[in-house]
Amino acid sequence: MAASRPNRLFRNLSAKIAAIPMILTALVVFVGGTVWTVAYSFTSSKMLPKWKFVGLDQYERLWETRRWMVSIENLMIYGICMLIFSFVIGFILAALMDQKIRFESTFRTIILYPYALSFIVTGLVWQWVLNPEFGVQHILRSLGWESFNFDPLYNADIAIFGVLIAGLWQGTGLIMVLMLAGLRGIDQEIWKATRVDGIPAWKTYIFIVIPMMRPVFITTLVLVAAAIVKVYDLIVAQTGGGPGIATEMPAKYVYDYMFGGQNLGQGFAASTMMLLAVLIVVVPWAYMEFGSKKRG
Amino acid sequence: MTKLQTILTATSAMCCVTAAHATELEVTHWWTSGGEAAAVSELAKAFDGKTEHTWKDGAIAGSGNTARPVMISRITGGDPMAATQFNHGRQAEELVEAGLMRDLTEIAEAEGWKDIVNPPSLLDACTLDGKIYCAPVNIHSWQWLWLSDAAYKTAGVPVPTNWSEFVAAAPALTEAGLVPLAMGQQGWQQKGAFDVMMIALLPSDVYLKVYDEKDAEAAAGPDVAKIFQAADQARAMAANSNVQDWNQATNMLITGKAGGQIMGDWAQGEFAVAGQVAGKDYHCLPGLGEKNVLTTGGDAFYFPVLDDADKTAAQGELAALMLSPEVQVAFNLKKGSLPVRGDVDLSAANDCMKKGLEVLNNAETLPGGDQLITQDTTRQIEDLMVEFFADTSLTAEAAQERFAEIIADAE
Numbered sequence: 001m002a003a004s005r006p007n008r009l010f011r012n013l014s015a016k017i018a019a020i021p022m023i024l025t026a027l028v029v030f031v032g033g034t035v036w037t038v039a040y041s042f043t044s045s046k047m048l049p050k051w052k053f054v055g056l057d058q059y060e061r062l063w064e065t066r067r068w069m070v071s072i073e074n075l076m077i078y079g080i081c082m083l084i085f086s087f088v089i090g091f092i093l094a095a096l097m098d099q100k101i102r103f104e105s106t107f108r109t110i111i112l113y114p115y116a117l118s119f120i121v122t123g124l125v126w127q128w129v130l131n132p133e134f135g136v137q138h139i140l141r142s143l144g145w146e147s148f149n150f151d152p153l154y155n156a157d158i159a160i161f162g163v164l165i166a167g168l169w170q171g172t173g174l175i176m177v178l179m180l181a182g183l184r185g186i187d188q189e190i191w192k193a194t195r196v197d198g199i200p201a202w203k204t205y206i207f208i209v210i211p212m213m214r215p216v217f218i219t220t221l222v223l224v225a226a227a228i229v230k231v232y233d234l235i236v237a238q239t240g241g242g243p244g245i246a247t248e249m250p251a252k253y254v255y256d257y258m259f260g261g262q263n264l265g266q267g268f269a270a271s272t273m274m275l276l277a278v279l280i281v282v283v284p285w286a287y288m289e290f291g292s293k294k295r296g
Numbered sequence: 297m298t299k300l301q302t303i304l305t306a307t308s309a310m311c312c313v314t315a316a317h318a319t320e321l322e323v324t325h326w327w328t329s330g331g332e333a334a335a336v337s338e339l340a341k342a343f344d345g346k347t348e349h350t351w352k353d354g355a356i357a358g359s360g361n362t363a364r365p366v367m368i369s370r371i372t373g374g375d376p377m378a379a380t381q382f383n384h385g386r387q388a389e390e391l392v393e394a395g396l397m398r399d400l401t402e403i404a405e406a407e408g409w410k411d412i413v414n415p416p417s418l419l420d421a422c423t424l425d426g427k428i429y430c431a432p433v434n435i436h437s438w439q440w441l442w443l444s445d446a447a448y449k450t451a452g453v454p455v456p457t458n459w460s461e462f463v464a465a466a467p468a469l470t471e472a473g474l475v476p477l478a479m480g481q482q483g484w485q486q487k488g489a490f491d492v493m494m495i496a497l498l499p500s501d502v503y504l505k506v507y508d509e510k511d512a513e514a515a516a517g518p519d520v521a522k523i524f525q526a527a528d529q530a531r532a533m534a535a536n537s538n539v540q541d542w543n544q545a546t547n548m549l550i551t552g553k554a555g556g557q558i559m560g561d562w563a564q565g566e567f568a569v570a571g572q573v574a575g576k577d578y579h580c581l582p583g584l585g586e587k588n589v590l591t592t593g594g595d596a597f598y599f600p601v602l603d604d605a606d607k608t609a610a611q612g613e614l615a616a617l618m619l620s621p622e623v624q625v626a627f628n629l630k631k632g633s634l635p636v637r638g639d640v641d642l643s644a645a646n647d648c649m650k651k652g653l654e655v656l657n658n659a660e661t662l663p664g665g666d667q668l669i670t671q672d673t674t675r676q677i678e679d680l681m682v683e684f685f686a687d688t689s690l691t692a693e694a695a696q697e698r699f700a701e702i703i704a705d706a707e
Contacts, residue, residue: 244686259365
């Protein structure tokens with residue numbers, strides 16, 4: 001019986017051989033590296049990895065560290081605000097762009113341009129723009145508005161929003177382009193039909209177009225969420241984590257303790273927590289997304 | 297034909313034995329401020345001039361906290377440089393234990409480092425199991441209060457001669473629109489200033505109890521509480537100091553915008569580059585003017601193990617050169633640090649360096665923080681200090697409690 005039916009493993013053999021390097025990379029580099037990191041987060045490794053098991057000590061220390069708690073809190077604020085604002089602004093810009101305006105490609109280029117800059121450049125530019133001595137505050141004061149006060153990067157309570165402005169400026173363009181592509185994918189017949197029925201444009205967007213754009217939204221969500229969790233270079237360039245520890249982020253904690261503090265175990269524990277946070281978001285979503293498809 | 301080949305082979309073999317082994321050595325360090333760059337160019341000049349090899353400068357911008365991870369990942373990642381700077385102490389401890397650093401014992405014996413290096417504790421910091429792994433190049437001490445004469449003139453008060461006078465003079469400076477205490481907002485600077493206060497304002501055994509014996513009770517005790525009170529005062533005095541790098545803070549003194557700065561003697565290099573004269577344009581108080589005590593930290597060069605025989609030979613030459621008397625004098629005068637050998641002529645030294653030499657020769661010295669605690673613990677204390685100096689809602693008592701917890705966990 002086995003002889004009569006060709007083994008499924010050998011179907012499309014050339015395609016499978018071509019995929020081997022990628023499969024190996026995924027298994028060895030991603031999965032292997034992850035397992036190794038998690039395993040060594042239970043050791044007391046200092047500068048070099050050493051297999052000296054200490055149980056959950058690194059995690060206990062991590063969750064007792066104030067800097068880590070501040071980092072998590074900042075990631076939450078930055079993440080939620082970034083998601084909401086970049087989606088809202090990105091979608092509105094895309095909807096405006098979709099009104100068959102003139103010079104559309106010029107506007108599109110201008111809005112997408114910040115995305116071509118690295119986070120390092122973005123961070124530096126916004127550090128200067130928000131600097132009270134020669135940025136926005138200085139310009140408005142020299143125009144005669146003497147009492148104007150705007151120095152988010154020097155006020156620990158709102159510094160994270162100074163970072164958020166820079167992140168939005170850099171990231172919103174990409175979202176707009178993705179949304180615009182989604183809007184262009186909507187059949188023109190639908191617009192015609194709603195017009196015939198006399199449904200206002202905003203209602204069409206919210207009740208018809210957005211539900212139809214679900215795949216685009218999901219792609220965008222994954223891209224934005226990944227960018228949020230790994231945010232590191234923006235902080236380093238713009239605030240260095242300051243003032244004090246007001247804008248610290250988990251990724252920076254990992255780097256600082258892994259290399260600066262020469263404490264690999266602590267860095268691994270922190271990065272394992274970051275992985276866990278990502279899994280908590282991704283696993284239910286992947287289950288819903290791919291699990292239901294098979295059944296239906 | 298075969299004869300010709302033999303001759304060719306023979307000559308080429310000979311050339312490899314006799315010809316110049318001139319190679320290029322990449323040396324990494326984090327000396328990038330004006331005074332530091334001037335000092336490191338002295339090393340490069342000497343190496344290029346006195347040997348046939350060339351110095352390839354691998355300066356890494358940012359403080360040591362930025363540079364050290366780069367250096368370590370290059371060494372552990374299999375792309376080692378020929379030589380690299382670290383501070384005296386435990387920063388490269390594990391690299392040495394892992395056998396990644398070259399054993400310099402032969403060179404040290406040939407050059408007689410044991411007899412010339414003063415204080416001997418510097419060579420001890422380089423030694424593991426009786427073998428020497430690094431070449432100390434200078435002695436830096438943290439315990440200095442730098443004072444700007446121009447600022448005190450503007451404020452109309454005499455230049456203070458100790459810490460309590462400095463604190464008392466602060467309101468006058470604030471009134472004149474100046475910053476009493478310049479301090480860069482980086483953890484290592486704030487932790488440094490804190491340690492300086494602990495050493496200068498308390499008996500030395502408290503410092504040793506906390507950092508050497510890691511006694512958490514002492515760290516939570518009433519003596520250290522006084523230091524947190526002093527740090528609280530320092531925080532208030534430095535409230536308007538918005539700079540980041542230490543040399544920007546020193547520049548506030550040079551331009552007369554700030555009264556004082558707690559910083560190591562490397563600050564002197566900046567005054568020198570700006571053409572200022574010790575005792576006239578600026579004053580310096582070792583041990584904050586309260587106590588004649590200095591720690592003997594500083595810089596040492598480590599030489600990673602290399603496969604290339606030519607480069608290995610050149611490493612040896614570089615190590616020997618770094619401790620030679622002429623290089624020690626030229627380098628340290630520019631750097632503002634003290635030489636690691638007691639037998640060199642420092643008549644060209646300025647007032648502040650002479651004060652430092654006197655303390656080093658006659659009075660008390662203590663091991664520096666880097667020699668006593670690990671980078672991990674250092675980092676934790678730095679995080680605490682960054683938060684403390686930026687956030688006035690964190691009280692001295694709460695900060696001390698967390699400090700004691702860190703010391704209790706320290707190795």
